[in-house]
Amino acid sequence: MVYHEQPPKYDLGYWLLVILFPLGFIIGGFWLYTHPEVEDATVGAITFWGVTIFWVILFWAISPRQYQILDDRLKVILGGPLSLNIAFDSIKEEKKEWKR
16 A cells, blocks of 8 residues: 655756766767767767766666555655665664755
Protein backbone atom coordinates (compact mmCIF):
# COMPACT_ATOMS: atom_id res chain seq x y z
CA MET A 1 0.00 0.00 0.00
CA VAL A 2 1.30 3.45 -0.94
CA TYR A 3 0.92 5.92 1.95
CA HIS A 4 2.47 8.93 0.26
CA GLU A 5 3.73 9.73 -3.23
CA GLN A 6 5.66 12.81 -4.29
CA PRO A 7 7.65 13.90 -7.33
CA PRO A 8 11.18 15.25 -6.73
CA LYS A 9 11.90 18.97 -6.74
CA TYR A 10 14.96 19.96 -8.73
CA ASP A 11 16.77 23.27 -8.36
CA LEU A 12 18.18 25.57 -11.02
CA GLY A 13 21.64 23.96 -10.95
CA TYR A 14 20.24 20.56 -11.92
CA TRP A 15 18.28 21.99 -14.85
CA LEU A 16 21.28 23.99 -16.07
CA LEU A 17 23.39 20.81 -15.97
CA VAL A 18 20.75 18.74 -17.76
CA ILE A 19 20.18 21.34 -20.50
CA LEU A 20 23.53 23.09 -20.99
CA PHE A 21 25.83 20.07 -20.77
CA PRO A 22 24.30 18.18 -23.73
CA LEU A 23 23.73 21.43 -25.61
CA GLY A 24 27.44 22.24 -25.36
CA PHE A 25 28.39 18.85 -26.78
CA ILE A 26 25.86 19.18 -29.62
CA ILE A 27 27.16 22.66 -30.52
CA GLY A 28 30.76 21.43 -30.27
CA GLY A 29 29.93 18.54 -32.59
CA PHE A 30 28.34 20.87 -35.14
CA TRP A 31 31.35 23.17 -34.95
CA LEU A 32 33.69 20.27 -35.66
CA TYR A 33 31.42 18.99 -38.44
CA THR A 34 31.36 22.39 -40.19
CA HIS A 35 35.15 22.83 -39.99
CA PRO A 36 36.58 20.10 -42.21
CA GLU A 37 40.04 21.69 -42.08
CA VAL A 38 40.40 20.34 -38.55
CA GLU A 39 42.02 16.90 -38.61
CA ASP A 40 39.49 14.10 -37.94
CA ALA A 41 36.67 16.62 -37.57
CA THR A 42 33.95 14.15 -38.55
CA VAL A 43 35.20 11.56 -36.08
CA GLY A 44 35.30 14.23 -33.37
CA ALA A 45 31.77 15.38 -34.18
CA ILE A 46 30.41 11.84 -34.08
CA THR A 47 32.24 11.27 -30.79
CA PHE A 48 30.72 14.43 -29.28
CA TRP A 49 27.24 13.37 -30.35
CA GLY A 50 27.80 9.84 -29.01
CA VAL A 51 28.89 11.25 -25.65
CA THR A 52 25.79 13.45 -25.65
CA ILE A 53 23.51 10.47 -26.28
CA PHE A 54 25.27 8.48 -23.53
CA TRP A 55 24.90 11.28 -20.94
CA VAL A 56 21.26 11.94 -21.80
CA ILE A 57 20.42 8.24 -21.41
CA LEU A 58 22.42 8.07 -18.16
CA PHE A 59 20.67 11.10 -16.64
CA TRP A 60 17.30 9.77 -17.77
CA ALA A 61 18.05 6.41 -16.13
CA ILE A 62 19.31 7.66 -12.74
CA SER A 63 17.22 10.78 -12.12
CA PRO A 64 14.43 10.11 -9.59
CA ARG A 65 10.89 10.38 -10.98
CA GLN A 66 8.84 9.65 -7.87
CA TYR A 67 9.26 9.00 -4.15
CA GLN A 68 6.84 6.56 -2.49
CA ILE A 69 6.37 5.66 1.16
CA LEU A 70 5.18 2.05 1.41
CA ASP A 71 4.40 -0.22 4.39
CA ASP A 72 7.98 -1.30 5.06
CA ARG A 73 10.20 0.79 2.81
CA LEU A 74 10.83 3.99 0.93
CA LYS A 75 10.83 3.46 -2.83
CA VAL A 76 12.65 5.82 -5.20
CA ILE A 77 11.40 5.32 -8.74
CA LEU A 78 14.09 6.09 -11.30
CA GLY A 79 13.86 6.36 -15.08
CA GLY A 80 12.66 3.32 -16.98
CA PRO A 81 12.35 0.04 -15.07
CA LEU A 82 14.85 1.04 -12.39
CA SER A 83 13.96 1.70 -8.76
CA LEU A 84 15.70 1.85 -5.40
CA ASN A 85 14.19 0.39 -2.23
CA ILE A 86 15.31 1.63 1.20
CA ALA A 87 14.07 -0.47 4.12
CA PHE A 88 12.91 1.51 7.16
CA ASP A 89 15.02 -0.80 9.35
CA SER A 90 18.20 0.42 7.64
CA ILE A 91 17.53 4.12 8.33
CA LYS A 92 19.60 5.29 11.32
CA GLU A 93 18.83 9.02 11.49
CA GLU A 94 16.46 11.51 9.90
CA LYS A 95 17.27 15.20 9.44
CA LYS A 96 15.11 17.95 8.13
CA GLU A 97 16.86 20.63 6.11
CA TRP A 98 15.35 24.07 6.05
CA LYS A 99 15.70 26.21 2.95
CA ARG A 100 15.30 29.94 3.16
